[in-house]
Amino acid sequence: EVQLGESGGGLVQPGGSLRLSCAASGFTFSSYAMIWVRQAPGNGLEWVSAISGDASSTYYADSVKGRFTISRDNSKNTLYLQMNSLRAEDTAVYFCAKGLEQADSNYVQKNWGQGTLVTVSS
């Protein structure tokens, strides 16, 4: 059974940093693209970042480009999101997700973690 568990969320001041982690199990982690999606309270879904299985390709939404860095450690089955220069508008629940198996749709989010809340406030 695929399991994804996010951690690292919390309260941070504007301009601060946080690193989110997503521990994965139940599948061959290195074979799948992984994705971060966030959802501000009461709002819709917003894609944040994605990374290929071998970490050779990374992608970012314009809203986080230059501030957030996605990475993965395939030896630890763990996905990361380093978030710097945080702003109030980054406040959201952050979900990690596993991509589909199909090569032409491998960034579509098939399995989701429960999310971790990031609050940016002074």
Next chain:
Amino acid sequence: DIQMTQSPSTLSASIGDRVTITCRASQSIRRWLAWYQQKAGKVPKLLIYKASSLESGVPSRFSGSGSGTEFTLTISSLQPDDFATYYCQQYISGLTFGGGTKVEIK
């Protein structure tokens, strides 16, 4: 950047109704579109990818169609478990979600 626009934003329907949600892309995304369902307080669930491919385990009353810039998600006969918010997402260039369509009980 590709923008995704869903309509309506809210839809009131009754059990057994046929429900259609529309998603429009600001430029052609061919068939690189997915649909998700999110119930209140729950994580999203993948329903459809590549515009019309039904994800394993998803009931056959859900179907997707379209290509280019216009897409639809259809629920052929609305069930109590289907009251939720539905999101489309393009994945031809980065990933972009639509604003969501909340399906409510009439």
